[in-house]
Amino acid sequence: MIMTEKAIDLAKFRGNQSTIFTGRPQGRSARVDLKLDELDKDGDIEIHFKVPKGTTSFNPSFYLGLLYTSYKNLGIEGFANKYKFQIVDDDPSIRKVLEQNLEDGVRNAINELNKKTGLWPFINK
Amino acid sequence: MVFLCCCQTVPESSSRLKDLLPLVSPIIVIILFIIDRVIGFRLRRKEVERNWYLKVLIEPGVSKISDFYKKSVEFYTASANTLGASSALPHANYNVLKAQEFSKFQSLKRELEAEVIFPIQMRYPVVGQKLTELLLDIEDTFTSSLDREEFSEDKIKDFQIYTATNRAELLNCLYFPLKP
Numbered sequence: 001m002i003m004t005e006k007a008i009d010l011a012k013f014r015g016n017q018s019t020i021f022t023g024r025p026q027g028r029s030a031r032v033d034l035k036l037d038e039l040d041k042d043g044d045i046e047i048h049f050k051v052p053k054g055t056t057s058f059n060p061s062f063y064l065g066l067l068y069t070s071y072k073n074l075g076i077e078g079f080a081n082k083y084k085f086q087i088v089d090d091d092p093s094i095r096k097v098l099e100q101n102l103e104d105g106v107r108n109a110i111n112e113l114n115k116k117t118g119l120w121p122f123i124n125k
Numbered sequence: 126m127v128f129l130c131c132c133q134t135v136p137e138s139s140s141r142l143k144d145l146l147p148l149v150s151p152i153i154v155i156i157l158f159i160i161d162r163v164i165g166f167r168l169r170r171k172e173v174e175r176n177w178y179l180k181v182l183i184e185p186g187v188s189k190i191s192d193f194y195k196k197s198v199e200f201y202t203a204s205a206n207t208l209g210a211s212s213a214l215p216h217a218n219y220n221v222l223k224a225q226e227f228s229k230f231q232s233l234k235r236e237l238e239a240e241v242i243f244p245i246q247m248r249y250p251v252v253g254q255k256l257t258e259l260l261l262d263i264e265d266t267f268t269s270s271l272d273r274e275e276f277s278e279d280k281i282k283d284f285q286i287y288t289a290t291n292r293a294e295l296l297n298c299l300y301f302p303l304k305p
Contacts, residue, residue, distance in 0.1 A: 019220060019223065020227075020268050020269065020272050022265045022268055022269055024261075056268075056272070057227045057272075059261070059268060060261055060264070061261040061262075061264070094220065094224045097224040097225070097227065097228045098224075111243075111253075111254075111257070112254060112257075114250075115254055
């Protein structure tokens with residue numbers, strides 16, 4: 001299936017004078033603004049989030065607020081196929097920090113998701 | 126005929142009851158014994174789990190938690206001093222330095238997550254989730270405060286107070302699985 005790519009620049013959600021993406025409520029608010037609930041349902045669109053130049057941290061709290069619901073809606077694999085990140089900054093040390101931040105976000109989202117799957121009650125018996 | 130039947134039935138059932146009466150007290154004793162065994166088994170199982178939680182998850186974790194909070198304040202102080210002294214750097218270089226300072230703290234946070242939080246989360250997912258949220262809160266405070274250039278002694282003190290509160294909440298969360 002051919003998917004349409006849609007690029008979303010996250011710059012406006014970084015806050016005034018700020019160089020970081022932080023806070024679950026801020027992530028949730030960005031999610032509403034970007035209408036991600038509707039985009040989750042559209043199987044023909046692949047989303048590419050652009051992390052703008054000048055970003056020094058992309059905290060997992062913001063990642064979870066922005067995307068945790070999409071993990072719930074699409075599952076881990078479905079999410080990975082639909083949502084991609086592109087770090088605009090080309091400085092290698094900043095890229096490394098941001099890539100680790102995004103990995104933290106993915107790990108936290110998967111852990112939180114696993115807690116809510118039906119397996120836990122059986123494992124914890 | 127009816128009268129006869131009644132006369133015969135009443136004495137028969139009352140004699141059966143009389144036969145069963147001596148059995149009532151041993152049956153009650155057996156039931157009480159079974160209840161006692163079930164309660165005892167459950168209490169022992171809870172005690173085993175409680176001991177396991179303390180020995181395997183909490184005891185090795187407590188010193189790591191204390192270390193984490195102590196180092197968080199040290200890192201904040203060091204980062205505030207480094208960034209405060211580097212304000213003359215070109216903007217792009219300053220951002221690289223800032224990201225590196227954040228990264229030092231984030232590595233520390235990852236260590237605590239891997240060594241303490243994840244093992245707890247495997248067995249107690251709700252507690253693990255709450256602990257993770259507290260860690261994410263401290264990460265947000267660390268990065269936001271430095272991003273706002275809160276480098277003064279007072280702001281460092283504020284961060285220290287914040288970490289103390291966060292630590293108290295985290296320790297309180299660890300007690301949840303021990304609650305009766």
